[in-house]
Amino acid sequence: MMADGPNVPWAVVDRSDFEDQLRPVLPLAFRFAVRLAGDREAGMDLVQDASLLAFRSFHQFVPGTNFKAWFLRILMHRFYRTRQSEERRSTVALADAPESYLYLQAKRIGLPMKSDPVEVILGKADAQMVSDALVRLPAEYRETATLHFVTEMSYAECAETLEVPVGTIRSRLHRARRLLQVSLWEIAEERGYVPAQESV
Amino acid sequence: MNLNCEETYKRMQDYLDRELSPREMALVKDHLDSCGICSEEFEFELRVLRKIGRTLSDTEIPSDLVERVFASLGSS
Numbered sequence: 678m679m680a681d682g683p684n685v686p687w688a689v690v691d692r693s694d695f696e697d698q699l700r701p702v703l704p705l706a707f708r709f710a711v712r713l714a715g716d717r718e719a720g721m722d723l724v725q726d727a728s729l730l731a732f733r734s735f736h737q738f739v740p741g742t743n744f745k746a747w748f749l750r751i752l753m754h755r756f757y758r759t760r761q762s763e764e765r766r767s768t769v770a771l772a773d774a775p776e777s778y779l780y781l782q783a784k785r786i787g788l789p790m791k792s793d794p795v796e797v798i799l800g801k802a803d804a805q806m807v808s809d810a811l812v813r814l815p816a817e818y819r820e821t822a823t824l825h826f827v828t829e830m831s832y833a834e835c836a837e838t839l840e841v842p843v844g845t846i847r848s849r850l851h852r853a854r855r856l857l858q859v860s861l862w863e864i865a866e867e868r869g870y871v872p873a874q875e876s877v
Numbered sequence: 878m879n880l881n882c883e884e885t886y887k888r889m890q891d892y893l894d895r896e897l898s899p900r901e902m903a904l905v906k907d908h909l910d911s912c913g914i915c916s917e918e919f920e921f922e923l924r925v926l927r928k929i930g931r932t933l934s935d936t937e938i939p940s941d942l943v944e945r946v947f948a949s950l951g952s953s
C-alpha cells in the first residue's frame with residue numbers, strides 16, 4: 678500500500694540520483710519488457726509504469742545494492758499486476774521433456790553436423806516465433822528463461838530479481854530450455870520448416 | 878581427475894552459462910577437447926542458446942527512450 682500524505686517519502690528523494698541509476702538500465706529493461714508484454718508499445722508502457730513506481734519507491738532502495746535487479750523486480754511485479762486475470766496456460770508437457778531435444782531431432786532427420794544444423798532448424802525463427810514458443814511454457818519457466826536470455830544476468834542476479842533461491846533459478850532455467858526446445862520444434866513442424874514426425 | 882561423458886553432460890547447462898567453478902570449467906573443457914561425441918552436442922546446444930538469446934534480444938531501442946521515461950516521472 679502506498680501511503681499518501683503531505684510528506685510522502687518519494688517527494689524528497691533525489692530525482693537526479695534516481696535518474697542516474699535508471700538511465701543505464703533502461704535499454705535492457707525495454708528489451709525485457711517488450712518480450713514480457715508482447716510488443717513494443719506495451720513494453721514502453723510497462724517500462725514507464727515501472728519507472729514511476731520505482732521512483733516513488735526509491736526511498737526503499739538500499740544504496741550500494743543491485744539497482745538493476747531491484748528495478749526489474751518492480752517491472753515484473755507491475756507486469757503481473759496488470760495481467761492478474763489472464764489465464765496462464767501452457768501446452769508443452771512438463772513430464773517428458775527430454776534432454777537435448779533439438780539435437781536428437783537433428784540426428785533423427787539426418788542433418789549433417791558439419792554444416793550448421795541449428796541454422797536449418799531455427800534459421801527462420803524470428804522473435805515472434807521464439808515468443809510463441811515461450812508462451813507454451815508454464816509461467817515460472819517462461820519468466821525465468823526470458824529474464825536470463827534477454828538480460829544475460831548470472832543465476833545469482835536472476836535469483837535476486839525473482840526473489841527465489843539460486844538453485845530454483847538453475848533448475849527452472851535448465852527445465853525451461855528443454856521445454857523450449859520441444860516447443861520450438863513443434864512450431865517449426867507446424868510451419869513446415871522441418872519435416873513432421875511420422876506417426877508410429 | 879577426469880570426467881567421463883555422463884559427468885560432463887550433467888554439467889553442460891552450467892558450463893554453457895559459465896556457472897561452474899573455474900576448476901570444474903577446466904575439467905569439462907578437458908573432456909570436450911578430447912571427446913568428439915560430447916563436443917558435437919555441446920556445440921549444438923551452444924548454437925541453440927545463442928540463436929534464441931540473439932533473437933529475443935533483437936529489439937531496437939527507441940532513440941527517445943530515456944526522454945520518454947523521464948518525462949513520465951512527472952515534473953515533481
Ligand SMILES: [Zn+2]
Nearest residue numbers: 881882912915
Ligand atoms: Zn564425452
